[in-house]
Amino acid sequence: MSIPAPDTTKTLLEVRHLHKTYQLPGRKTLKAVDDISFSVRQGEVLGLVGESGCGKSTLGRCLLRLLPASSGSILFDGQDITRLSERKLRPLRQRLQMVFQDSSASLNPRRRIGDLLAEPLRVHADPINGKHTADMITARLTELLDLVGLPRSALERYPHEFSGGQKQRINIARALTLSPQLIVADEPVSALDVSVQAQIINLFADLQDQLGLTYVFISHDLSVVRQISTRVAVMYLGSIVEIGETDTVLHTPAHPYTSMLTQAIPHPTKGKTGLPAITGDIPSPVSRPSGCHFHPRCPYAQAICREKAPALENVKPSHMVSCHFPLVALQKIYV
Amino acid sequence: MTTDLQTPASPAPSVSLWRQAARTLLADKGSMTALAVLCIIVLACLLAPLYAHYVAHTDAFASNVAGSIVLNGHEVDIMQPNDNPLHLGLSPIGPTGHTAYLLGADSQGRDIAARLLYGGRNSLMISACAAVLCLFLSTLVGVTAGYFGGITDSILSRLMDIMWAVPVYLFAISLSIITVRHGLQIGPFTIEADNLLIPIIIIALVYVPYAARPVRGRVMVLRQAEFVTAARCLGVPQWRVLLFDILPNVLITLVVLGPLLMALSLLAESALSFLSLGVQAPAASWGTMIQDGEGLIYSRPVVAIAPGLAIVFVVLALNILGDGLRDALDIRNATRRSR
Numbered sequence: 001m002s003i004p005a006p007d008t009t010k011t012l013l014e015v016r017h018l019h020k021t022y023q024l025p026g027r028k029t030l031k032a033v034d035d036i037s038f039s040v041r042q043g044e045v046l047g048l049v050g051e052s053g054c055g056k057s058t059l060g061r062c063l064l065r066l067l068p069a070s071s072g073s074i075l076f077d078g079q080d081i082t083r084l085s086e087r088k089l090r091p092l093r094q095r096l097q098m099v100f101q102d103s104s105a106s107l108n109p110r111r112r113i114g115d116l117l118a119e120p121l122r123v124h125a126d127p128i129n130g131k132h133t134a135d136m137i138t139a140r141l142t143e144l145l146d147l148v149g150l151p152r153s154a155l156e157r158y159p160h161e162f163s164g165g166q167k168q169r170i171n172i173a174r175a176l177t178l179s180p181q182l183i184v185a186d187e188p189v190s191a192l193d194v195s196v197q198a199q200i201i202n203l204f205a206d207l208q209d210q211l212g213l214t215y216v217f218i219s220h221d222l223s224v225v226r227q228i229s230t231r232v233a234v235m236y237l238g239s240i241v242e243i244g245e246t247d248t249v250l251h252t253p254a255h256p257y258t259s260m261l262t263q264a265i266p267h268p269t270k271g272k273t274g275l276p277a278i279t280g281d282i283p284s285p286v287s288r289p290s291g292c293h294f295h296p297r298c299p300y301a302q303a304i305c306r307e308k309a310p311a312l313e314n315v316k317p318s319h320m321v322s323c324h325f326p327l328v329a330l331q332k333i334y335v
Numbered sequence: 336m337t338t339d340l341q342t343p344a345s346p347a348p349s350v351s352l353w354r355q356a357a358r359t360l361l362a363d364k365g366s367m368t369a370l371a372v373l374c375i376i377v378l379a380c381l382l383a384p385l386y387a388h389y390v391a392h393t394d395a396f397a398s399n400v401a402g403s404i405v406l407n408g409h410e411v412d413i414m415q416p417n418d419n420p421l422h423l424g425l426s427p428i429g430p431t432g433h434t435a436y437l438l439g440a441d442s443q444g445r446d447i448a449a450r451l452l453y454g455g456r457n458s459l460m461i462s463a464c465a466a467v468l469c470l471f472l473s474t475l476v477g478v479t480a481g482y483f484g485g486i487t488d489s490i491l492s493r494l495m496d497i498m499w500a501v502p503v504y505l506f507a508i509s510l511s512i513i514t515v516r517h518g519l520q521i522g523p524f525t526i527e528a529d530n531l532l533i534p535i536i537i538i539a540l541v542y543v544p545y546a547a548r549p550v551r552g553r554v555m556v557l558r559q560a561e562f563v564t565a566a567r568c569l570g571v572p573q574w575r576v577l578l579f580d581i582l583p584n585v586l587i588t589l590v591v592l593g594p595l596l597m598a599l600s601l602l603a604e605s606a607l608s609f610l611s612l613g614v615q616a617p618a619a620s621w622g623t624m625i626q627d628g629e630g631l632i633y634s635r636p637v638v639a640i641a642p643g644l645a646i647v648f649v650v651l652a653l654n655i656l657g658d659g660l661r662d663a664l665d666i667r668n669a670t671r672r673s674r
Contacts, residue, residue, distance in 0.1 A: 064568055093570035105561035109352060110583040119579075120569040158351055174569070 012182055012214050013040040013063070018072035020055070020062050030286050032058040034238035035072075037312075042181070045208065045215040047229030047246065049222055049261070051282045055238040056218045057101075060186045063216065064098050065089055076182070094124050097175035101187035103167035107159040113170055114155030117141050120177040144173040147210075148203060165196035172203065176211070184216045189224060201227050223265050226250055234258045237285055237293045240312060244319030254321040256298050292324065300325050359663040366659025369652040376649055380455030387449045390434045395453050396617055399444035404428075404435050413444045426634045441627045441638050451641055454619035459649070461534050461613075461620070462601035468539035469546055469596055470589050476543060477550025478585065482558055482577060492551070495544040503541050507603055510537045511612035529615040538603045545599070546592050553588045557581050587664045594657035598650045605646055621646050 020033035032055040040046045048056045061067040063074060065081060073082045081092060100106040107116060121132045121140060129136070145152055148169040159167060168188060175183055185204065189197040205228055207213055219225050225232055226246060233243040234257065242255040253259040280297045283289055289296050295305040304324055312322040360366050393399060403412045413436070414425040427440035437448040480491040498506070511534070518528040519536070526532050557563060558581070566576045607613030608622025616623065621642035628639025 066564055066568055090570040090572075093568065098565070098568045100561050100565060102561055106565045108562040108566075108580050108584070111579070112351075119566070119571060119575075123569070123571050123575065160352065171565075174565070178569075 010042045011039045012042040012077060013216070014075040015039065015063070016073045016075070018059070018062060018074065019070045020058055020067065021070045024286060028286050031238050031288070032285060033062060033069075036238075036240055037072075038233055038240060038243060040182070040214060040216060042214055043208075043212055044230040045217055045228050047225030047232040048216060048218045048235060049220065049225050049232060050235035052220055053282055053285065054235045055285070056220075056235050057186050059235070060098070060184045060216065060218050063184055064096055066098070090124075094120075094178040095181045097178070097180040097183050099168070099171050099175050099183060099185040099188045101191055103164055103171050103188075103191065104159060106171055107167060109159055111158075112155065113157055113159065113162075114141060116159075116170070117144060117155070117174050117177060120174065124178055140177065144176060147176065147207065148173045163196075164192050165200060168192065168200050169203065172200075172207070176207070179211070180213070182214045182216070184218070186218045187220065188217075190219060190221060197224065204228055222250065222261055226265075234261065237283065237288055239293065239322065240320075241294065241323070242319075242321045243312070244316070244321075248316070248319050252327075254315045254319065254326040255294075255323050256300055256327060257294050259327055292322075356660075356663040360659055363659045363663065365655050366663075369655035369659070372648060373652045373656065376455065376645070376652075377459055380452050380459055383449070383452035383456060387452050390449075392435050393446045393449060395446055395449035396619070397445070399440070402444060404431075406431055406433060413440050427631070427638070429635060430637060438641050439635060439637055441624070441635075442631060443627075447624075447638055447641055450619050450624060451621075451645060454621050454624050454642060455645060457531065457614050457618060457620040458601060458604055458608075458622065458646075461531055461538070461604045462597050464535045465538035465542075465600040465604070466593055466597035468535060469542045469600070470593060472539060472543045473546035473550050473592075474585065474589065477547040478554050478577070478581065480547070481551040481554025482581065484555070484558075488551075491547075495547055498541070499544040503545075504603065504606055507537055507541045507607060508610065508612060510540070511607055511610075515612050515615075529618070531614065531618075534604055534607055534613045537607070538600045541603070542596060542599060546596060549588055549592065550585060553585055554581060557584050591657060591661045591664060594653040594660065598653035598657070601646060601650055601653070 016037050018033055018036045019031070022030040022032060024030055034055075036059060038046070048059065050056050058067060062069045065074075065084075069082055073080050075081070076092060076096060079092070081089060084092070118137050118141060121137045125131050126136070132140075141155060142152060145154060150166065150169050150173070154162070154166075154170070159170070162170065172188075188204070189200050192200060201224065204215065204217070208215065215228070217225060217228055229246045231244065232246045232249045233240050234249070234255065235241065236257050242249060242253065242258045244254075249258060250262055253262055283293070283296065289306075291307045292298070292301075292305040292310050295301040298305065302324065308324070310322045310324045312320050315321050315326050387395065393402075400414055403410050405411070411428065413428050415428060416425060427442060427444060428436055429439045431437060431439065436446050438451070439447055441447055441450070476491055476495070480488040514526075514533050514537070515528055518530070519526040519533055526536075563576055563580055566580055571580075604613050604620065605622035605625065608620045609626045611623075611626065614620040614623055624642035625639045628635070628637075628642070631638045
């Protein structure tokens, strides 16, 4: 299969001021996603990191319209999909896919793998040849299994006969069935053994090379995101606190939170450096701290941090951070 | 790469969860005994018209008060004088130990053993049909309420609550009293009062809340399941999700409920027939037979006990089978076994 090199200057996905709030009893609101804006260029991998409960999965599901956004807009390939009806959205679903965290729960235990993989082909017509014939489906399924590295005999088997890693390969194959452009991977490896994690990440990387895919790769594990992402967005309590090229963000983090997260990655040669690893728990998204939401856990918090929420601003070209005292600036002062 | 890729998924031939469940069930002695007992009773009853006449040599439905049979060379009257000092009144003959009147006669001089078989046909047929109809209605209600949720769910669930608030037997008796005289008219269709469809419909109806509730619960869980989200994400239309993703998983609940519902239906049918509100004479069922035996309970208890025991055996067997099915179909057990 020859795929033209993706046009890396083209913006494939653009998110503008996305909000997702839940009304709770007692007039409380839970802001799961709070005013998030970012864009993903074609062919790049945006890693979305943050502690559990920071809203990254909610964001991922909003992007695919699996959850309705409260306000803001999502543009896919220039088209606003935020408020499209399910019927109008259906053709676009072929181009936008998701890989879920729980590889077993996302496969119907009562259906054979061949049946599961064929389902998307049965409901979507081929853009050129029209309705998929049985032969076309068989050919496509064999192609997909080869692509994700599963034996062809898998088609006749049921999900419970596979290991976690194999099931995730099946999920990836299913997401690829309709040749999507964008795949949102929601913690696709966090439920797997470390050795299997590496295989699946490599598979994601290989597939990206072969098929020119674009990923939004959600994970709570920086070391996973570091392996695959071209850019990283760090989320804290529903907002993006830092976004930039992977190397820049992970080696010269500008936000204290990012810095503390990077400290949590075990390193074989270097000892502990810089800020201590993060302590304390993430506050409840129902009653978020005033001002900068991170101030109760931040070693550099000043009076202004408690009062005023910092905006997401450039510290360098293509490196944005929302902090009153970004670490880049601090380093200059102290060094 | 490593073993994750190279080894085949599992060396054994692929088995569906259904087949695995069947294997577990086959290995379960209790369930298999229950199934065997059930099969024997059902076959004996269903095949009654083929053999009962040749064994019993009487008509199970004709009154035989004046008749007599030959036992050990002596001619014996079927209705015999009572044992009391004054020899007042007549009692039907007791168990004979011969194929004719094996279990004795009832107050009409009819062979109890033969009637047990013919009555069983009606009892089993009504309870099985009522269970199937009830499962069908419950699936409609439960799946609609569970999948669509919101106001649809509220209306259906409250309706079920109202029905469930009325004691099941009281409800069934009330409905039967209405239909027992004039039959049932549904649109252009009229069902005669003595038609067996009437107890079937009534029993199925009163047990709908009992079965619809677990179905609704299961569907609500399935609706949130990640594979349903995954299907939506793939752009699978709702009706396909319902038909191919939700329903096959609801089927387990239905299969488990089936025998239990049949047991409940059998009890309800017997209760209604005992009160002359179910199967109407001249047709028989185990319930009407118990009623026949009520007047003879002190002199010839076997007339009431025989159909009573038949009910007990069938209900017990159905409950044991239901439990076995539930254990065998438990998906957690199934996946645990596969590892």
